[in-house]
Amino acid sequence: MSTAAAPAGNGAAGGTGALVGIVLVSHSGAAAEAVAELAVGLAGGDAKAPVAAAGGTPDGGLGTSAELITEAARTVDRGAGVAVLVDLGSAVLTVKALLAEGDELPEGTRLVDAPFLEGAVAAVVTASAGADLDAVAAAAGEAYSYRKE
Amino acid sequence: MQAAAARVDREADRLTELDSPIGDADHGSNLKRGFTSVAKALETDPPVTPGAVLTTAGRQLISTVGGASGPLYGTLLRRTGKALGDAPGVTAEELQAALRGGVEAVAQLGASAVGDKTMLDALDPAVEALGTSFAAAAEAAEKGAVDTTPLQARKGRASYLGERSIGHQDPGATSAALLFAALAEVTA
Numbered sequence: 001m002s003t004a005a006a007p008a009g010n011g012a013a014g015g016t017g018a019l020v021g022i023v024l025v026s027h028s029g030a031a032a033e034a035v036a037e038l039a040v041g042l043a044g045g046d047a048k049a050p051v052a053a054a055g056g057t058p059d060g061g062l063g064t065s066a067e068l069i070t071e072a073a074r075t076v077d078r079g080a081g082v083a084v085l086v087d088l089g090s091a092v093l094t095v096k097a098l099l100a101e102g103d104e105l106p107e108g109t110r111l112v113d114a115p116f117l118e119g120a121v122a123a124v125v126t127a128s129a130g131a132d133l134d135a136v137a138a139a140a141g142e143a144y145s146y147r148k149e
Numbered sequence: 150m151q152a153a154a155a156r157v158d159r160e161a162d163r164l165t166e167l168d169s170p171i172g173d174a175d176h177g178s179n180l181k182r183g184f185t186s187v188a189k190a191l192e193t194d195p196p197v198t199p200g201a202v203l204t205t206a207g208r209q210l211i212s213t214v215g216g217a218s219g220p221l222y223g224t225l226l227r228r229t230g231k232a233l234g235d236a237p238g239v240t241a242e243e244l245q246a247a248l249r250g251g252v253e254a255v256a257q258l259g260a261s262a263v264g265d266k267t268m269l270d271a272l273d274p275a276v277e278a279l280g281t282s283f284a285a286a287a288e289a290a291e292k293g294a295v296d297t298t299p300l301q302a303r304k305g306r307a308s309y310l311g312e313r314s315i316g317h318q319d320p321g322a323t324s325a326a327l328l329f330a331a332l333a334e335v336t337a
Contacts, residue, residue, distance in 0.1 A: 062173075
């Protein structure tokens with residue numbers, strides 16, 4: 001895991017209340033990093049929400065790592081909840097299983113039902129504007145309704 | 150659990166071979182990594198009740214497997230272990246009831262049903278046959294796994310292949326049969 005270029009901490013330091021954190025879970029470390037970078041980049045100068053990528057396995061292979069996910073969630077947790085966006089299969093199942101454990105992820109961590117890339121952009125922009133976890137989840141989920149043909 | 154780990158270790162290559170034509174060719178190596186870690190965790194800090202053995206094993210699988218089989222088997226074992234609670238011993242009936250809950254949790258987590266060409270096709274008949282004997286459960290699981298061959302996959306990576314998934318035995322159902330074979334071996 002590594003933290004994307006978002007200036008984490010700026011938001012909370014602004015005195016406007018804590019920002020929702022975003023975790024991006026992909027089967028590929030490179031994909032998670034790239035989507036994080038893209039989402040933060042498209043949020044422009046307003047990208048204040050903490051974003052962390054948790055892609056691939058700890059040894060750099062393809063797959064899902066519970067360890068990287070919990071580490072990423074702790075990194076971005078500012079006390080306002082954490083929105084977790086996932087790609088496929090084991091990423092979905094691992095996050096669901098960790099949530100079912102109860103004490104593995106920070107309180108207020110939620111699996112957000114959203115398309116991975118488009119949802120990440122919506123989540124980062126919305127969270128950076130100071131929205132709460134419900135609003136961040138809703139914005140990310142709405143990305144499903146944007147049809148491409 | 151040690152017997153399951155040994156069996157997974159022995160059959161890892163075969164599981165990965167089964168996972169090559171219709172999956173991402175990592176089922177054997179993933180489960181091997183998971184069960185090696187289970188065996189190690191149980192050796193380092195041996196739990197005292199059957200329930201605790203299963204919950205510890207489930208946790209290890211969720212943490213270390215890296216593929217979908219980790220959270221699925223992890224949930225199966227944890228849910229079963231939690232249902233057994235801290236009872237010092239377990240009857241076959243109690244194990245069957247607890248496993249049934251575990252299998253339901255797996256179906257819910259994977260949003261899957263019997264006939265989707267998944268591990269459920271071996272787990273479900275095995276748990277039912279557990280009412281007869283451990284050997285019958287192992288046999289039912291093996292039959293369930295073999296019977297996935299003509300099915301079309303509706304879940305997971307294999308589902309993208311559509312009809313081309315037909316004619317291949319499901320790796321997840323096969324590993325589930327291995328686990329019931331291990332259970333029959335240690336209870337024989």
